[in-house]
Amino acid sequence: MQDLANPPAGRAQPIVQARAPRYSTEWAKADVVAGLTVAAVVIPKALAYATVAGLPIQVGLYTAFLPMIIYAFLGTSRPLSVSTSATLAILTAAALGKVVPDGNLAALTTATATLTALVGITLVLASLLRLGFVANFISDPVLTGFKAGIAIVIVVDQLPKLLGIHFEKGNFVHNVYGILAGLPHLSVTTLAVGAATVGLLVTMEHLWPKAPAPLIAVAAGIAGVALLDLSSHGVGLVGKVPTGLPALTLPDQSMILALWPAAVGIALMSFTETVAAGRAFVRDDEPMPSANRELLATGAANLGGALLGAMPGGGGTTQTAVNRLAGARTQVAELVTAAGTLCTMLVLAPFIALMPHATLAAVVIVYSVGLIDPAEFRAILAIRRTEFVWALAAVVGVVLLGTLQGIVLAIAISLLALAHQVADPALHVLARKPGTRLFRATSPEHPDDEKIDGLLILRPEGRIYFANAARLGHKISHLISQADPRVIVLDLRAVFDLEYTALKMLIAAEKKTRSSGREIWLVGLTPGVMELIRRSPLHDSLGSGRMFARLEDAVAKFEAGAKAGGATPSGA
Structure with missing residues (x-):
């Protein structure tokens, strides 16, 4: 691993010397604790984001496994934790919905592998062409608006599961109408489970921010099903989750043309989130992540994940923050998180089958709402009203035009803003x-x-x-x-x-x-x-x-x- 050849300073004596990379027992303890802590956060969220993408729940586990291992060996950020995110999940859902509108499981699995492989290829090619600067083409105000729009779309998408109502999904306006029309038919028990999960997550985030709140919330939901027989009261469950390692999944060449445009947009967002998370949590004694090397690392991670049927992934801000706060010293922490995911696939899958859909929806909603940053909007408005309008335009674009069209609009707004600034010099x-x-x-x-x-x-x-x-x-x-x-x-x-x-x-x-x-x-x-x-x-x-x-x-x-x-x- 890259980091182990140049580890952070520490007082403990290295246990391996000579030509082998030096590694300290002190770092090992910190990395193991951090890796297990992050696993407790990442695994429930990865399961939830798989459902956001319209994929079988186990795809979330596959996404939090091999991509993490590959990034640990190739990435340049020490604390960065790689799996997937709410933004990538909703973009994936939009892309897959166009090529597999009937939701056929076999076709969906192949399409997911194809999309993820295309994202990986795009990122690797961008690295070879040294296009790391492209992430800067989305301005901060526009990115703020884009993420807020994504959060609104995700919340509306997950609310039916939280309320226990069912209708055929459509565009944003259709979904809002469906929720309002279905309110008289909501399941009180399902709503109670979802509300209790939201309350638990919010309480823990405020009182015990370092605790693995998603894991505790999921465990509570599973325990409620087992002890109170909630399924007999109309609470929908995840159902059977395959145990064991995923089968090898190969991309389908016939889907490439249909998925390429979406893959480029997802690759851009994956790289943007990855670089943002890596830079946000770098310490003064650590090198700044290399943009072009991050393109290569996340590209390879996606290519590897595609072979296991994983969805597109990248670095996540929340899980990286947890990794850093939990004391991660090197990328060994990410290997520990991947090991926790492997243990879940091999041993804990039967327990996941008892998880209520409302619990997963609550996890997604709570962490997606965090993408909306009112303070950032106020700061933009206080400094430049024009850029505040751009941020709002990005929100509206994502909500009304769709997520894939929204990312194109976000880039277009950023480029137009740049053109406006350079065309009218001070x-x-x-x-x-x-x-x-x-x-x-x-x-x-x-x-x-x-x-x-x-x-x-x-x-x-x-x-x-x-x-x-x-x-x-x-x-x-x-x-x-x-x-x-x-x-x-x-x-x-x-x-x-x-x-x-x-x-x-x-x-x-x-x-x-x-x-x-x-x-x-x-x-x-x-x-x-x-x-x-x-x-x-x-x-x-x-x-x-x-x-x-x-x-x-x-x-x-x-x-x-x-x-x-x-x-x-x-x-x-």
Whole structure:
């Protein structure tokens, strides 16, 4: 394993030396405790998420087994715990529902293996192409909205199981109507089981956050069925769960074309969640997870899981947090969690058969609601109202258009937001702080800042290129017509690149300005921008007398020329 070759610092003596990776007995104890603790959280949630995906419950166990082992050997995050998540489950359900609408078990198993393998292939290819940066294409506000939308969809999907009502599922609006129409026919006993589970989970999360709340809730549900014979009172049970290792499952080539689009979207979300969870819980003494290596690790984990019929997986924030809080030191903790899953498949499957559907639904709902972060929405609104609108658009897109369409919308909104920002670069008018040589952007907070008669100082920011040069030129022209200066100083310290189209526009603007009796001076050119200008006609037009390293030098030259006679200080 990668981590064992470079383990975290510890005082205990290594038990293996020479060429073998060093590992400490102190780390082993911490990893075993953490791994078992995480197993108590992951296994019930994986079972629940399998039902969200519309798959047999044992698929959740398969997803929490081999993918964990593979990631432990290939991943770069020490605490990251890999199985599946609510987001991936609902995306999987949408994808499988299109290729296996009748829910045929054999076809569903094959489709699941095909989808998971395609997700794995997508992630591995992205790693080989070094596309780790792609995860950054979904902005935080849009991702916040996307996850909130996913949570709403999951809650609506699971509520019928919590209430004990039945109807044919459809789109979001149809499902909401079905729930409302079915309320008079709900099962009071089923609702009581679900409500008790929700109450237990919420109480434990608040009072004993380190306790394996999902495991205790599931155990309580199974005990209630065994002791109170709840099935005779209308409480639906999971039913028989196969005991033993899963059979080898091979993908079906005929399903590839139908599942590829969904696989790409699921791969993106898997990678985004994986990197977010890995980065969120890295310690100061640990290396930051490598994005491209994480693509490879999660891709291989999905490919391996596909052979066992597992659903698409990735790193989970909740289980990773539990792993870290429980004291995990290396990825050995994940191997221990996988061993706990194996024990469940071989020994504990008969007990899982007694689990109420309402209990699983309650587990899903409680942890899915956690995807909705009102504080984050408020923070976005307080900082930028526009990005708050983007977050809401992502919510609405997921809820009304569907999860797969929602992820496309989320990416589109993020890219449009990026395009909007780069197409309208910031442009500041600078003024001098009284009694100093400090120049800063004009602001209502500094009404006494000094503007110099005849001099307009502008500071654009960012890359200036064909998509924003015209917009920037229009804003500069407007400011010039308002101020009517003799000299326009462009402070380009915040401009790191000047594209050819933009350079041509600047050359034309300088010529036009000079013909109108004004001058353009340039200040603070970066080496790259300076080299571009040096190779263009603009360099000869400006000469050394109108290009400056510092803004203070340009201002001093203008003021000296103004004192000398009020004329434009060209070439002084």
